[in-house]
Amino acid sequence: MTSDTTQPELADLVAIVTGGASGIGAAIAERLASKGAQVAVFDLNPDAADPKHFAVPVDVSDDASVRAGVAAVAERFGRIDIVINNAGIGAQGTIEANGDEEWHRVYDINVLGLVRVSRAALPWLRQSPAAAIVNTCSIAATAGLPERALYSATKGAVLSLSQAMAADHLREGIRVNTVNPGTADTPWVQRLLGSAADPAAERAALEARQPHGRLVSADEVAAAVAYLASPLAGSTTGTSIAVDGGMQGLRLRPIA
Known part of the structure:
Protein backbone atom coordinates (compact mmCIF):
# COMPACT_ATOMS: atom_id res chain seq x y z
CA MET A 1 0.00 0.00 0.00
CA THR A 2 1.36 3.43 -0.93
CA SER A 3 1.04 6.31 1.49
CA ASP A 4 -0.60 9.65 0.70
CA THR A 5 1.67 12.17 2.41
CA THR A 6 -1.17 14.72 2.55
CA GLN A 7 -3.11 12.53 4.98
CA PRO A 8 -2.25 11.02 8.36
CA GLU A 9 -0.61 7.63 7.84
CA LEU A 10 -3.54 5.70 9.37
CA ALA A 11 -6.31 7.76 7.75
CA ASP A 12 -9.40 5.69 6.86
CA LEU A 13 -8.09 2.64 8.77
CA VAL A 14 -10.03 1.02 11.63
CA ALA A 15 -8.15 -0.39 14.60
CA ILE A 16 -9.20 -2.60 17.51
CA VAL A 17 -7.21 -2.22 20.73
CA THR A 18 -7.91 -4.79 23.43
CA GLY A 19 -7.43 -3.64 27.00
CA GLY A 20 -7.57 -0.15 25.55
CA ALA A 21 -9.24 1.71 28.40
CA SER A 22 -6.18 2.11 30.63
CA GLY A 23 -2.41 1.84 30.84
CA ILE A 24 -0.49 0.84 27.74
CA GLY A 25 -3.71 0.07 25.87
CA ALA A 26 -5.05 3.59 26.38
CA ALA A 27 -1.75 5.05 25.19
CA ILE A 28 -1.88 2.84 22.08
CA ALA A 29 -5.47 3.88 21.33
CA GLU A 30 -4.52 7.54 21.66
CA ARG A 31 -1.45 7.16 19.42
CA LEU A 32 -3.36 5.36 16.67
CA ALA A 33 -6.14 7.96 16.77
CA SER A 34 -3.59 10.77 16.54
CA LYS A 35 -2.36 9.18 13.31
CA GLY A 36 -5.83 9.19 11.80
CA ALA A 37 -7.24 5.77 12.70
CA GLN A 38 -10.78 5.12 13.87
CA VAL A 39 -10.24 3.23 17.14
CA ALA A 40 -12.44 0.63 18.78
CA VAL A 41 -11.54 -0.23 22.36
CA PHE A 42 -12.31 -3.68 23.76
CA ASP A 43 -12.28 -3.67 27.54
CA LEU A 44 -14.01 -5.15 30.56
CA ASN A 45 -14.53 -1.56 31.68
CA PRO A 46 -15.36 0.33 28.48
CA ASP A 47 -16.70 3.34 30.39
CA ALA A 48 -13.09 4.16 31.35
CA ALA A 49 -12.05 4.56 27.70
CA ASP A 50 -11.61 7.94 26.08
CA PRO A 51 -15.08 8.97 24.83
CA LYS A 52 -13.74 9.69 21.35
CA HIS A 53 -13.14 5.96 20.82
CA PHE A 54 -15.80 3.36 20.07
CA ALA A 55 -15.72 1.43 23.33
CA VAL A 56 -17.18 -2.08 23.46
CA PRO A 57 -17.53 -4.32 26.52
CA VAL A 58 -15.52 -7.41 25.62
CA ASP A 59 -14.12 -10.24 27.71
CA VAL A 60 -11.27 -11.80 25.71
CA SER A 61 -11.64 -15.04 27.68
CA ASP A 62 -15.16 -15.49 26.24
CA ASP A 63 -15.36 -16.35 22.53
CA ALA A 64 -18.99 -15.22 22.19
CA SER A 65 -18.11 -11.86 23.73
CA VAL A 66 -15.17 -11.44 21.36
CA ARG A 67 -17.21 -12.32 18.28
CA ALA A 68 -19.97 -9.92 19.31
CA GLY A 69 -17.39 -7.17 19.79
CA VAL A 70 -15.79 -7.73 16.39
CA ALA A 71 -19.23 -7.80 14.77
CA ALA A 72 -20.08 -4.48 16.44
CA VAL A 73 -16.92 -2.86 15.09
CA ALA A 74 -17.55 -4.19 11.58
CA GLU A 75 -21.15 -2.95 11.69
CA ARG A 76 -20.07 0.48 12.94
CA PHE A 77 -17.20 1.09 10.51
CA GLY A 78 -17.65 -1.44 7.71
CA ARG A 79 -14.04 -2.59 7.92
CA ILE A 80 -11.27 -3.73 10.28
CA ASP A 81 -7.64 -3.09 9.32
CA ILE A 82 -5.58 -3.27 12.51
CA VAL A 83 -5.81 -5.49 15.58
CA ILE A 84 -3.74 -4.67 18.66
CA ASN A 85 -3.87 -7.59 21.09
CA ASN A 86 -2.89 -5.81 24.27
CA ALA A 87 -5.23 -7.22 26.93
CA GLY A 88 -3.44 -9.32 29.50
CA ILE A 89 -2.97 -10.02 33.18
CA GLY A 90 0.07 -10.46 35.37
CA ALA A 91 1.14 -13.35 37.57
CA GLN A 92 3.81 -13.71 40.23
CA GLY A 93 5.77 -16.58 41.72
CA THR A 94 7.76 -19.65 40.80
CA ILE A 95 6.11 -22.73 39.28
CA GLU A 96 5.09 -23.75 42.80
CA ALA A 97 3.20 -20.56 43.56
CA ASN A 98 0.15 -21.13 41.34
CA GLY A 99 -2.13 -24.13 40.93
CA ASP A 100 -3.50 -25.51 37.68
CA GLU A 101 -6.58 -23.29 37.81
CA GLU A 102 -4.49 -20.10 37.82
CA TRP A 103 -2.24 -21.41 35.04
CA HIS A 104 -5.30 -22.08 32.91
CA ARG A 105 -6.81 -18.66 33.74
CA VAL A 106 -3.73 -16.65 32.81
CA TYR A 107 -3.14 -18.64 29.61
CA ASP A 108 -6.81 -18.19 28.71
CA ILE A 109 -6.43 -14.42 28.76
CA ASN A 110 -2.83 -13.79 27.72
CA VAL A 111 -2.63 -16.38 24.92
CA LEU A 112 -6.07 -17.59 23.93
CA GLY A 113 -7.41 -14.06 24.25
CA LEU A 114 -5.31 -12.89 21.31
CA VAL A 115 -6.24 -16.05 19.41
CA ARG A 116 -9.95 -15.34 19.83
CA VAL A 117 -9.73 -11.70 18.77
CA SER A 118 -7.43 -12.33 15.81
CA ARG A 119 -9.50 -15.31 14.65
CA ALA A 120 -12.74 -13.34 14.73
CA ALA A 121 -11.15 -10.41 12.88
CA LEU A 122 -9.42 -12.44 10.16
CA PRO A 123 -12.27 -12.30 7.62
CA TRP A 124 -12.15 -8.51 7.80
CA LEU A 125 -8.37 -8.27 7.85
CA ARG A 126 -8.21 -10.34 4.67
CA GLN A 127 -10.22 -7.59 2.93
CA SER A 128 -7.96 -4.76 4.13
CA PRO A 129 -5.30 -3.17 1.92
CA ALA A 130 -3.17 -2.54 5.03
CA ALA A 131 -3.88 -5.36 7.47
CA ALA A 132 -1.74 -5.62 10.59
CA ILE A 133 -1.83 -7.46 13.90
CA VAL A 134 0.43 -6.30 16.73
CA SER A 152 6.86 -15.60 31.33
CA ALA A 153 5.42 -18.85 29.99
CA THR A 154 2.42 -17.04 28.53
CA LYS A 155 4.54 -14.33 26.95
CA GLY A 156 6.93 -16.89 25.48
CA ALA A 157 3.87 -18.46 23.90
CA VAL A 158 2.79 -15.07 22.54
CA LEU A 159 6.18 -14.56 20.91
CA SER A 160 6.23 -17.98 19.21
CA LEU A 161 2.56 -17.79 18.27
CA SER A 162 3.06 -14.39 16.66
CA GLN A 163 5.84 -15.72 14.45
CA ALA A 164 3.65 -18.64 13.38
CA MET A 165 0.77 -16.28 12.65
CA ALA A 166 3.07 -14.10 10.56
CA ALA A 167 4.01 -17.11 8.45
CA ASP A 168 0.42 -18.30 8.11
CA HIS A 169 -1.06 -14.99 7.02
CA LEU A 170 1.69 -13.16 5.13
CA ARG A 171 0.39 -14.25 1.72
CA GLU A 172 -3.07 -13.08 2.73
CA GLY A 173 -1.63 -9.58 3.12
CA ILE A 174 -1.68 -9.59 6.92
CA ARG A 175 1.43 -8.61 8.85
CA VAL A 176 1.94 -9.88 12.41
CA ASN A 177 4.50 -8.47 14.85
CA THR A 178 5.06 -8.03 18.57
CA VAL A 179 6.27 -5.33 20.91
CA ASN A 180 8.23 -6.49 23.97
CA PRO A 181 8.07 -3.89 26.74
CA GLY A 182 10.37 -3.93 29.70
CA THR A 183 8.96 -3.02 33.10
CA ALA A 184 6.56 -0.22 32.27
CA ASP A 185 4.99 2.43 34.45
CA THR A 186 1.47 1.01 34.33
CA PRO A 187 -1.40 0.58 36.81
CA TRP A 188 -0.42 -3.10 37.28
CA VAL A 189 3.15 -2.19 38.19
CA GLN A 190 1.87 0.52 40.53
CA ARG A 191 -0.28 -2.07 42.30
CA LEU A 192 2.74 -4.37 42.48
CA LEU A 193 4.80 -1.61 44.06
CA GLY A 194 2.00 -0.78 46.45
CA SER A 195 2.00 -4.34 47.79
CA ALA A 196 5.77 -4.41 48.36
CA ALA A 197 7.21 -4.18 51.86
CA ASP A 198 9.29 -1.19 50.73
CA PRO A 199 7.70 0.36 47.61
CA ALA A 200 10.52 2.89 47.12
CA ALA A 201 13.20 0.21 47.25
CA GLU A 202 11.21 -2.06 44.93
CA ARG A 203 10.78 0.73 42.37
CA ALA A 204 14.49 1.53 42.54
CA ALA A 205 15.30 -2.15 41.91
CA LEU A 206 12.95 -2.31 38.91
CA GLU A 207 14.45 0.86 37.47
CA ALA A 208 18.03 -0.29 38.05
CA ARG A 209 17.64 -3.58 36.17
CA GLN A 210 16.84 -1.68 32.96
CA PRO A 211 20.06 -0.29 31.48
CA HIS A 212 18.65 3.18 30.88
CA GLY A 213 17.81 3.36 34.58
CA ARG A 214 14.07 3.98 34.62
CA LEU A 215 10.70 2.42 33.94
CA VAL A 216 9.44 2.35 30.36
CA SER A 217 6.58 4.75 29.64
CA ALA A 218 3.28 3.66 28.11
CA ASP A 219 3.76 6.27 25.37
CA GLU A 220 7.07 4.70 24.36
CA VAL A 221 5.41 1.33 23.93
CA ALA A 222 2.55 2.94 22.01
CA ALA A 223 4.99 4.56 19.58
CA ALA A 224 6.49 1.18 18.70
CA VAL A 225 3.06 -0.38 18.27
CA ALA A 226 1.96 2.46 16.00
CA TYR A 227 5.02 1.96 13.80
CA LEU A 228 4.34 -1.76 13.39
CA ALA A 229 0.64 -1.13 12.70
CA SER A 230 1.34 1.48 10.03
CA PRO A 231 1.36 0.79 6.29
CA LEU A 232 4.77 2.50 6.34
CA ALA A 233 6.07 -0.71 7.96
CA GLY A 234 4.79 -2.79 5.06
CA SER A 235 7.96 -4.90 4.85
CA THR A 236 8.10 -5.63 8.58
CA THR A 237 6.49 -8.87 9.72
CA GLY A 238 7.32 -11.77 12.00
CA THR A 239 9.52 -9.63 14.21
CA SER A 240 9.51 -8.02 17.64
CA ILE A 241 10.62 -4.64 18.91
CA ALA A 242 12.07 -4.52 22.41
CA VAL A 243 11.05 -1.36 24.27
CA ASP A 244 13.00 -2.08 27.42
CA GLY A 245 15.78 0.45 27.85
CA GLY A 246 18.28 -2.09 26.51
CA MET A 247 17.44 -4.86 28.97
CA GLN A 248 17.15 -7.57 26.33
CA GLY A 249 20.46 -7.07 24.60
CA LEU A 250 22.80 -4.80 26.54
CA ARG A 251 25.24 -5.80 29.27
CA LEU A 252 26.60 -2.61 30.79
CA ARG A 253 29.39 -2.58 33.34
CA PRO A 254 28.35 -1.48 36.84
CA ILE A 255 28.82 2.20 37.62
CA ALA A 256 32.00 2.54 39.64
Missing part, protein backbone atom coordinates in the same frame (compact mmCIF):
# COMPACT_ATOMS: atom_id res chain seq x y z
CA ASN A 135 0.62 -8.40 19.89
CA THR A 136 1.86 -6.98 23.18
CA CYS A 137 4.48 -9.40 24.44
CA SER A 138 7.12 -8.74 27.13
CA ILE A 139 10.78 -8.80 28.08
CA ALA A 140 9.67 -11.85 30.06
CA ALA A 141 9.59 -13.77 26.77
CA THR A 142 13.29 -13.26 26.12
CA ALA A 143 14.88 -12.91 29.57
CA GLY A 144 14.55 -15.05 32.68
CA LEU A 145 12.96 -12.94 35.40
CA PRO A 146 12.63 -14.16 39.00
CA GLU A 147 9.16 -14.90 40.37
CA ARG A 148 7.52 -14.65 36.94
CA ALA A 149 7.25 -18.28 35.80
CA LEU A 150 3.61 -18.31 34.77
CA TYR A 151 3.63 -14.85 33.22
Whole structure:
Protein backbone atom coordinates (compact mmCIF):
# COMPACT_ATOMS: atom_id res chain seq x y z
CA MET A 1 0.00 0.00 0.00
CA THR A 2 1.36 3.43 -0.93
CA SER A 3 1.04 6.31 1.49
CA ASP A 4 -0.60 9.65 0.70
CA THR A 5 1.67 12.17 2.41
CA THR A 6 -1.17 14.72 2.55
CA GLN A 7 -3.11 12.53 4.98
CA PRO A 8 -2.25 11.02 8.36
CA GLU A 9 -0.61 7.63 7.84
CA LEU A 10 -3.54 5.70 9.37
CA ALA A 11 -6.31 7.76 7.75
CA ASP A 12 -9.40 5.69 6.86
CA LEU A 13 -8.09 2.64 8.77
CA VAL A 14 -10.03 1.02 11.63
CA ALA A 15 -8.15 -0.39 14.60
CA ILE A 16 -9.20 -2.60 17.51
CA VAL A 17 -7.21 -2.22 20.73
CA THR A 18 -7.91 -4.79 23.43
CA GLY A 19 -7.43 -3.64 27.00
CA GLY A 20 -7.57 -0.15 25.55
CA ALA A 21 -9.24 1.71 28.40
CA SER A 22 -6.18 2.11 30.63
CA GLY A 23 -2.41 1.84 30.84
CA ILE A 24 -0.49 0.84 27.74
CA GLY A 25 -3.71 0.07 25.87
CA ALA A 26 -5.05 3.59 26.38
CA ALA A 27 -1.75 5.05 25.19
CA ILE A 28 -1.88 2.84 22.08
CA ALA A 29 -5.47 3.88 21.33
CA GLU A 30 -4.52 7.54 21.66
CA ARG A 31 -1.45 7.16 19.42
CA LEU A 32 -3.36 5.36 16.67
CA ALA A 33 -6.14 7.96 16.77
CA SER A 34 -3.59 10.77 16.54
CA LYS A 35 -2.36 9.18 13.31
CA GLY A 36 -5.83 9.19 11.80
CA ALA A 37 -7.24 5.77 12.70
CA GLN A 38 -10.78 5.12 13.87
CA VAL A 39 -10.24 3.23 17.14
CA ALA A 40 -12.44 0.63 18.78
CA VAL A 41 -11.54 -0.23 22.36
CA PHE A 42 -12.31 -3.68 23.76
CA ASP A 43 -12.28 -3.67 27.54
CA LEU A 44 -14.01 -5.15 30.56
CA ASN A 45 -14.53 -1.56 31.68
CA PRO A 46 -15.36 0.33 28.48
CA ASP A 47 -16.70 3.34 30.39
CA ALA A 48 -13.09 4.16 31.35
CA ALA A 49 -12.05 4.56 27.70
CA ASP A 50 -11.61 7.94 26.08
CA PRO A 51 -15.08 8.97 24.83
CA LYS A 52 -13.74 9.69 21.35
CA HIS A 53 -13.14 5.96 20.82
CA PHE A 54 -15.80 3.36 20.07
CA ALA A 55 -15.72 1.43 23.33
CA VAL A 56 -17.18 -2.08 23.46
CA PRO A 57 -17.53 -4.32 26.52
CA VAL A 58 -15.52 -7.41 25.62
CA ASP A 59 -14.12 -10.24 27.71
CA VAL A 60 -11.27 -11.80 25.71
CA SER A 61 -11.64 -15.04 27.68
CA ASP A 62 -15.16 -15.49 26.24
CA ASP A 63 -15.36 -16.35 22.53
CA ALA A 64 -18.99 -15.22 22.19
CA SER A 65 -18.11 -11.86 23.73
CA VAL A 66 -15.17 -11.44 21.36
CA ARG A 67 -17.21 -12.32 18.28
CA ALA A 68 -19.97 -9.92 19.31
CA GLY A 69 -17.39 -7.17 19.79
CA VAL A 70 -15.79 -7.73 16.39
CA ALA A 71 -19.23 -7.80 14.77
CA ALA A 72 -20.08 -4.48 16.44
CA VAL A 73 -16.92 -2.86 15.09
CA ALA A 74 -17.55 -4.19 11.58
CA GLU A 75 -21.15 -2.95 11.69
CA ARG A 76 -20.07 0.48 12.94
CA PHE A 77 -17.20 1.09 10.51
CA GLY A 78 -17.65 -1.44 7.71
CA ARG A 79 -14.04 -2.59 7.92
CA ILE A 80 -11.27 -3.73 10.28
CA ASP A 81 -7.64 -3.09 9.32
CA ILE A 82 -5.58 -3.27 12.51
CA VAL A 83 -5.81 -5.49 15.58
CA ILE A 84 -3.74 -4.67 18.66
CA ASN A 85 -3.87 -7.59 21.09
CA ASN A 86 -2.89 -5.81 24.27
CA ALA A 87 -5.23 -7.22 26.93
CA GLY A 88 -3.44 -9.32 29.50
CA ILE A 89 -2.97 -10.02 33.18
CA GLY A 90 0.07 -10.46 35.37
CA ALA A 91 1.14 -13.35 37.57
CA GLN A 92 3.81 -13.71 40.23
CA GLY A 93 5.77 -16.58 41.72
CA THR A 94 7.76 -19.65 40.80
CA ILE A 95 6.11 -22.73 39.28
CA GLU A 96 5.09 -23.75 42.80
CA ALA A 97 3.20 -20.56 43.56
CA ASN A 98 0.15 -21.13 41.34
CA GLY A 99 -2.13 -24.13 40.93
CA ASP A 100 -3.50 -25.51 37.68
CA GLU A 101 -6.58 -23.29 37.81
CA GLU A 102 -4.49 -20.10 37.82
CA TRP A 103 -2.24 -21.41 35.04
CA HIS A 104 -5.30 -22.08 32.91
CA ARG A 105 -6.81 -18.66 33.74
CA VAL A 106 -3.73 -16.65 32.81
CA TYR A 107 -3.14 -18.64 29.61
CA ASP A 108 -6.81 -18.19 28.71
CA ILE A 109 -6.43 -14.42 28.76
CA ASN A 110 -2.83 -13.79 27.72
CA VAL A 111 -2.63 -16.38 24.92
CA LEU A 112 -6.07 -17.59 23.93
CA GLY A 113 -7.41 -14.06 24.25
CA LEU A 114 -5.31 -12.89 21.31
CA VAL A 115 -6.24 -16.05 19.41
CA ARG A 116 -9.95 -15.34 19.83
CA VAL A 117 -9.73 -11.70 18.77
CA SER A 118 -7.43 -12.33 15.81
CA ARG A 119 -9.50 -15.31 14.65
CA ALA A 120 -12.74 -13.34 14.73
CA ALA A 121 -11.15 -10.41 12.88
CA LEU A 122 -9.42 -12.44 10.16
CA PRO A 123 -12.27 -12.30 7.62
CA TRP A 124 -12.15 -8.51 7.80
CA LEU A 125 -8.37 -8.27 7.85
CA ARG A 126 -8.21 -10.34 4.67
CA GLN A 127 -10.22 -7.59 2.93
CA SER A 128 -7.96 -4.76 4.13
CA PRO A 129 -5.30 -3.17 1.92
CA ALA A 130 -3.17 -2.54 5.03
CA ALA A 131 -3.88 -5.36 7.47
CA ALA A 132 -1.74 -5.62 10.59
CA ILE A 133 -1.83 -7.46 13.90
CA VAL A 134 0.43 -6.30 16.73
CA ASN A 135 0.62 -8.40 19.89
CA THR A 136 1.86 -6.98 23.18
CA CYS A 137 4.48 -9.40 24.44
CA SER A 138 7.12 -8.74 27.13
CA ILE A 139 10.78 -8.80 28.08
CA ALA A 140 9.67 -11.85 30.06
CA ALA A 141 9.59 -13.77 26.77
CA THR A 142 13.29 -13.26 26.12
CA ALA A 143 14.88 -12.91 29.57
CA GLY A 144 14.55 -15.05 32.68
CA LEU A 145 12.96 -12.94 35.40
CA PRO A 146 12.63 -14.16 39.00
CA GLU A 147 9.16 -14.90 40.37
CA ARG A 148 7.52 -14.65 36.94
CA ALA A 149 7.25 -18.28 35.80
CA LEU A 150 3.61 -18.31 34.77
CA TYR A 151 3.63 -14.85 33.22
CA SER A 152 6.86 -15.60 31.33
CA ALA A 153 5.42 -18.85 29.99
CA THR A 154 2.42 -17.04 28.53
CA LYS A 155 4.54 -14.33 26.95
CA GLY A 156 6.93 -16.89 25.48
CA ALA A 157 3.87 -18.46 23.90
CA VAL A 158 2.79 -15.07 22.54
CA LEU A 159 6.18 -14.56 20.91
CA SER A 160 6.23 -17.98 19.21
CA LEU A 161 2.56 -17.79 18.27
CA SER A 162 3.06 -14.39 16.66
CA GLN A 163 5.84 -15.72 14.45
CA ALA A 164 3.65 -18.64 13.38
CA MET A 165 0.77 -16.28 12.65
CA ALA A 166 3.07 -14.10 10.56
CA ALA A 167 4.01 -17.11 8.45
CA ASP A 168 0.42 -18.30 8.11
CA HIS A 169 -1.06 -14.99 7.02
CA LEU A 170 1.69 -13.16 5.13
CA ARG A 171 0.39 -14.25 1.72
CA GLU A 172 -3.07 -13.08 2.73
CA GLY A 173 -1.63 -9.58 3.12
CA ILE A 174 -1.68 -9.59 6.92
CA ARG A 175 1.43 -8.61 8.85
CA VAL A 176 1.94 -9.88 12.41
CA ASN A 177 4.50 -8.47 14.85
CA THR A 178 5.06 -8.03 18.57
CA VAL A 179 6.27 -5.33 20.91
CA ASN A 180 8.23 -6.49 23.97
CA PRO A 181 8.07 -3.89 26.74
CA GLY A 182 10.37 -3.93 29.70
CA THR A 183 8.96 -3.02 33.10
CA ALA A 184 6.56 -0.22 32.27
CA ASP A 185 4.99 2.43 34.45
CA THR A 186 1.47 1.01 34.33
CA PRO A 187 -1.40 0.58 36.81
CA TRP A 188 -0.42 -3.10 37.28
CA VAL A 189 3.15 -2.19 38.19
CA GLN A 190 1.87 0.52 40.53
CA ARG A 191 -0.28 -2.07 42.30
CA LEU A 192 2.74 -4.37 42.48
CA LEU A 193 4.80 -1.61 44.06
CA GLY A 194 2.00 -0.78 46.45
CA SER A 195 2.00 -4.34 47.79
CA ALA A 196 5.77 -4.41 48.36
CA ALA A 197 7.21 -4.18 51.86
CA ASP A 198 9.29 -1.19 50.73
CA PRO A 199 7.70 0.36 47.61
CA ALA A 200 10.52 2.89 47.12
CA ALA A 201 13.20 0.21 47.25
CA GLU A 202 11.21 -2.06 44.93
CA ARG A 203 10.78 0.73 42.37
CA ALA A 204 14.49 1.53 42.54
CA ALA A 205 15.30 -2.15 41.91
CA LEU A 206 12.95 -2.31 38.91
CA GLU A 207 14.45 0.86 37.47
CA ALA A 208 18.03 -0.29 38.05
CA ARG A 209 17.64 -3.58 36.17
CA GLN A 210 16.84 -1.68 32.96
CA PRO A 211 20.06 -0.29 31.48
CA HIS A 212 18.65 3.18 30.88
CA GLY A 213 17.81 3.36 34.58
CA ARG A 214 14.07 3.98 34.62
CA LEU A 215 10.70 2.42 33.94
CA VAL A 216 9.44 2.35 30.36
CA SER A 217 6.58 4.75 29.64
CA ALA A 218 3.28 3.66 28.11
CA ASP A 219 3.76 6.27 25.37
CA GLU A 220 7.07 4.70 24.36
CA VAL A 221 5.41 1.33 23.93
CA ALA A 222 2.55 2.94 22.01
CA ALA A 223 4.99 4.56 19.58
CA ALA A 224 6.49 1.18 18.70
CA VAL A 225 3.06 -0.38 18.27
CA ALA A 226 1.96 2.46 16.00
CA TYR A 227 5.02 1.96 13.80
CA LEU A 228 4.34 -1.76 13.39
CA ALA A 229 0.64 -1.13 12.70
CA SER A 230 1.34 1.48 10.03
CA PRO A 231 1.36 0.79 6.29
CA LEU A 232 4.77 2.50 6.34
CA ALA A 233 6.07 -0.71 7.96
CA GLY A 234 4.79 -2.79 5.06
CA SER A 235 7.96 -4.90 4.85
CA THR A 236 8.10 -5.63 8.58
CA THR A 237 6.49 -8.87 9.72
CA GLY A 238 7.32 -11.77 12.00
CA THR A 239 9.52 -9.63 14.21
CA SER A 240 9.51 -8.02 17.64
CA ILE A 241 10.62 -4.64 18.91
CA ALA A 242 12.07 -4.52 22.41
CA VAL A 243 11.05 -1.36 24.27
CA ASP A 244 13.00 -2.08 27.42
CA GLY A 245 15.78 0.45 27.85
CA GLY A 246 18.28 -2.09 26.51
CA MET A 247 17.44 -4.86 28.97
CA GLN A 248 17.15 -7.57 26.33
CA GLY A 249 20.46 -7.07 24.60
CA LEU A 250 22.80 -4.80 26.54
CA ARG A 251 25.24 -5.80 29.27
CA LEU A 252 26.60 -2.61 30.79
CA ARG A 253 29.39 -2.58 33.34
CA PRO A 254 28.35 -1.48 36.84
CA ILE A 255 28.82 2.20 37.62
CA ALA A 256 32.00 2.54 39.64
